[in-house]
Amino acid sequence: MLVHICCSVDSHFFLQKLQRDYPGEKLTGFFYDPNIHPYSEYQLRFLDVQRSCKILGIDLIEGEYDFEAWMIAVRGLENEPEKGARCEVCFDKRFDVSAKKALDLGETKVTTTLLVSPLKSQEQLKRSGDAFYEKYGVEFIAVDYRSGGGTQDQSRVTKEQMLYRQDYCGCIFGLTMQRDQQGRLMDEMFSCVSNKILPASIEERVEMYRDRMQLEDKKVEYKIIKEKFLNYRQFSFKVISGKSEIVPAYALSYSTLPRKKAQGNIEFEFENIHYFSREEIRFVTLEFFNSTCGYEYKTINELIFNQPNINEELKFRNTLTSTNYDLTLIVIIEKIPKTKLTIMLDAKTYEDVREKLIII
Template sequence: MLVHICCSVDSHFFLQKLQRDYPDEKLTGFFYDPNIHPYSEYQLRFLDVQRSCKMLGIDLLEGEYDFEAWMIAVRGLENEPEKGARCEVCFDKRFDVSAKKALELGETKVTTTLLVSPLKSQEQLKRSGDIFYEKYGVEFIAVDYRAGGGTQDQSRVTKEEQLYRQDYCGCVFGLTMQRDQQERLMDEMFSPISNQTLPASIEERLQMYRFRMELEDKNTEYKIIKEKFLNYRQFSFKLISGKSEIIPAYALTYSTLTRKKAQGRVEFESKNIHYFNREEIRFVTLEFFNSTCGFEYKTINELIFNQPNLNDELKFRNTLTYTNYDLSPIIVVDDIPQTKLTIILDAKTYEDVREKLIII
């Protein structure tokens, strides 16, 4: 039997049940999910599915990540709600590819772990499965493992096995609507051009879950916990001279402005820190930044496109402010401007939760 897999949270419990109910079937997992966005999230979910299938002794195949083809398939359905027409088209595309993969492998049965997801309509899935049974002759096994406390058992298994528990279905349209309803920043879509790993980002989780695989290979015990913290995202930043010229500049992480704009001049200097006369803004030279942190940046543009590790930025901020709670803009420039300046900084701090791995 070919089992289409969407994520480890659904698949681990689902595959355990299939192994019990179909002991004579050789199960083959097929991870085909071009709807998942961004690609880093796709990588993270596939990584955890690989771990899950290895634990259960199930062979796993990976389908093509043909995201552009999926986008074309759901065009015009971007604003459909969860369990609506977009989801049905999404199922159809994934069933079509899964059924063809089953035929290619000589399988006569196919099913999907989407059946166990409380976010999906089982009737919708069954309709799609029956259509492809008639079309390809591949039987769709529509099991219901939600009933009889199944959803609670699934949650228990997820916690016991420390599976990656994503908090959105997968597609960018569902994510957009979900974050709008929650009035939350859609920070999953943030990825700096420098590839700096941001706190509580998908990339940070991906690094952590890769590390956990290394620990398991060494039989090292660990726990994954959650912690609350103050997160930060910077949308845009510009430093403009009185002559309306853009001055190359870099605003450190956790730099914020109340009204997103400030005008004034650098007023005085103390211990290589140059103080602006508005909004608690501070300027430092790239030379001072390099010497304090041990960096060798030659230009501000190099700094912008190759940002340091976030922890190194925070250490530098702490040396200037002597506190972990400072949100003042700290701006790095080649030379301290001696003219009137306009600072435009759009950034947001917000309460957030992230996962943390603890070695026991």
Template structure:
């Protein structure tokens, strides 16, 4: 039993990288195989993005990875009637159980004698409940469920350090369409993750764009090219008008450049510096030129 391989169900790289590193330490020299089975993740582009990051993480750790089926319809059927349940509620129970049982069955099918899941480090899941489900499965089928506790004793802080150090992809929602819709409703935000143009155009800041970016990152890493991922602001609100007042001259008619972004309706600031007749405010990335300059550049009045 000690030397039989361990199958590890993986939910995402943020949970799995930390968990697998610890498991490798606790089981030196033993074969560990990852199993990515998460048909709850929606949309499919987000599924591919999370899988990509898990592939990167497993490669770094020298762990073989198996991708399970993306049986999304079966998952939707399993949680039917529970769509409006809050997170940590009955829908999540079914969702966890489905992934858990499917992974246990995979271990059985592959002839592995031990299995575990990275859901054990998820703060959303009760370790006790997973242990109970594991013990039931073991009693029926003889596949042992290993349940290490990597959460306590500062584990959660360690996990967030590893996430930063390894530059793992941090998703900002749990995974399913129902959880995402409710989260965005609660934030009073549009769930733009659920929009994709029929033309296949990749929109700025979309999941598809992120997928391209992280694919590129994998290529750069394989070629040992240094890189840095920088978060840039996305233009939500454009500054449409502004009033520039000079101490002695009074109001100077001016034109706000696009990409002068605003987090709220109004902003007040001072011109901090000027380059080539372009005036930069000290607040909110506002930039303007005088109306005179605008006329001369555009050759219009």
């Protein structure tokens, strides 16, 4: 039996039940989910599915990540709600590819772990599955492992196995609507031009889940815990000298500007820190940044495209300020300007939760 897999939270519990109910069947997992976006989220979910299938002793095949073809398939349905017409088209596409994969492998049965997801309509899935049974002759196994306390049992298994519990279905349209309804920043879609790993980002989770697989290979005991913290994302930053000259500059992480724009001059310098006339803004030279941190950046552009990690930036911030909760805009610049400056910064701090790996 070919089992289409969407994520480890659904698949681990679902595959365990299939192994119990179909002991004579060789189960083969098929991870085909071009709807998942961004690609880093796809990598994270596939990574956890690989671990799950390894634990259960199930062969796993990865399908093509043909995201552009998926986008074309759902065109015009971008604003459909969860369980609406877009989801049905999404199921059809994945069933079509899964059914053809089953035929290629000589399988006569196919099913999907989407059946156990409380976010999906089982009736919708059955309609798609039955349609492809008629078309291809591949039987769709429509099992119900949600009823009779199944969802609660699935939650228990997820916690016991420390599976990656994503908080959105997967596609960009569902994510956008969900974050709008929650009034939350859609920080899954942010990444630095330098590929610096941001706090509580998908990339940070990918690294952590890879580390935990290495610990498991070495038989090292660990736990995954959660911690609440103040997160930060910077959308844009610009320093303008005079009326129009753009000055290369870098805003340190956790820099904020209440009204997003300030104009003024640098008034004085004390211990290599240059103080601006407005909004508690401070300037330091690239030379001072290098000498304090042991870096060798030659230009601000080099710094922008090869940023230090967040912990190093916070360490430098702490050398300039008197509190761990400082949100002052700190600007790194090659030379201190003597002209009038216009500073524009759009950034956000917000409460967030991140996962952390601890060895016990």
